[in-house]
Amino acid sequence: MEYWMKKTFISSLVASVISLSTGCRIGSQTTDAGTETVYTANTSVKNQGQIGFCWAYAAVAMIESNFKKKTGRDIDLSEEAIGFFHFSEQLKAMMDNNLKFNSNYFNIRETNSVNRGSNALGSKSTLALIERWGLIPESQWSEKFETQFEKDFAMKAIKDQFFKMQEKIRGKQNVVQFNQIFQVLTDSAFVSMPPVDSFNNGSGTMTSTQYAKNVIGFNASDYEDVEIYKSNALTALKPALQRVKATLASGNVVGITISMPSGAARGQRIVANRFVGGIGPYPIGGAHVMVITDFKNKDGVFGPVPDANAEVNKPFDLGFQLRLKNSWGSATGYNEFGQVVQTGFYDMDIGYIADTLDSNGLVIFTFPR
Structure with a gap:
């Protein structure tokens, strides 16, 4: 894959964009002067400590989020x-x-x-x-x-x-x-x-x-995995990311499992509250599971936007980022409105996903049906 995300793949994304009719966002559900924003419900960020239960924390975060979206109430699960x-x-x-x-x-x-x-x-x-x-x-x-x-x-x-x-x-x-x-x-x-x-x-x-x-109203069949590998990335990644946009626009969060770098590469790829991309392949050192709560396009913003539909319909470019609810505590990060208030939210460059696939790593998106 190597160079595809930086040139070839991005241009194919620009040339072929799935049309989405709903607005994107994370923020309050309001309509103000024609600006519609969509709220992805979230409970508080937690800290898994050193136990390595990120998969359990991410699953609970998705379930808690969906429960809050349906009922308007917070729930705290173990x-x-x-x-x-x-x-x-x-x-x-x-x-x-x-x-x-x-x-x-x-x-x-x-x-x-x-x-x-x-x-x-x-x-x-x-x-x-x-x-x-x-x-x-x-x-x-x-x-x-x-x-x-x-x-x-x-x-x-x-x-x-x-x-x-x-x-x-x-x-x-x-x-x-x-x-x-x-x-x-x-x-x-x-x-x-x-x-x-x-x-x-x-x-x-x-x-x-x-x-x-x-x-809680939980059913495992209410969720669906989409797995992306290097071998299917050119055909599968673009529609998967478009589906992420559409799902967030509907007010639901999306789970993401992604390979992680090992050794010194970890410090180069995870800087403060950001998963940095565009560096190239890295040695795989395990996997991590988080929850996607928002996205932004190049020159765009997280949170409420002047024209939500336009942001949803924009093609991908190297400025595209995902916002993630992590389970590493709240020592650093943004809140869901993009404010630096140390709530444990992280950002991921689209290039990090490309580098992961270039490294023969794996990306899994978990969508609510």
Whole structure:
């Protein structure tokens, strides 16, 4: 790909633009002297710390945003509960494998490897996980690993507990007894298990899956992934970005999973609150998941614009940027109106996407249907 984004691809984007009829924006839903702006609902920016749960934070951010758009109300969901569900499934699979092959091998890092670079939970797999386990309000269960030390301590506790109980596990044929041991193992990393079977959210007692479906209105089938690779970028990227514009214009946010640079390249590509593009390929060092909340064209602005339809219909150029709700806390960044108020929003150059694909990286857009 190399040079295509800078010349060839941009000119093809300019030559062929999908016509969108709705207005773009992020700001208040008002009509003033013919200026229409569209609001993408957002809850507060959070900090995933060092645990590597960006995929859980992004999924929750999308769900919270859609809930706020539909109801006008904020909701605060537990990201760590989703991480717990994934961790539990991975741990149980590893335990089952050890029992099957009479093995003592147990690498706790393997259990958490998806959080450390794979895109496997960057999109639809996370939503499928939520479909299986449900959602928990933050007020009902919240376990935060604030530092790498806390996370490593928890991982070591589970590993130690696993070896202590290895022989007991081998002798357990009863499913109920096995599950009891499994719960002890899992609870060694967290103070308690999320209350999946019963909790009261203020309007009645229910399970986590009932809460997700009946209160939040969550369905995994309400979301769709569009995957972009170097091999399909010339045909797939332009319509995907146009769909991002259209989705934002409708008031919905869009999830994005994207490859990240490793080593020294990270400091060159992520500067302050911006993912910098146009530098060229970079060494891949994992993936990161965020939520797109707005966009701007070259010489344009984030937030309310004089002519929203014109901004939506403009072709792409090297000045095009996305605004992202990140999960790295609120130490730096913009708010949704483009003001520097340290709320944890980041900007991404369109060139960063091009460089990612040039590096044989991956971009996944997760759209609400």
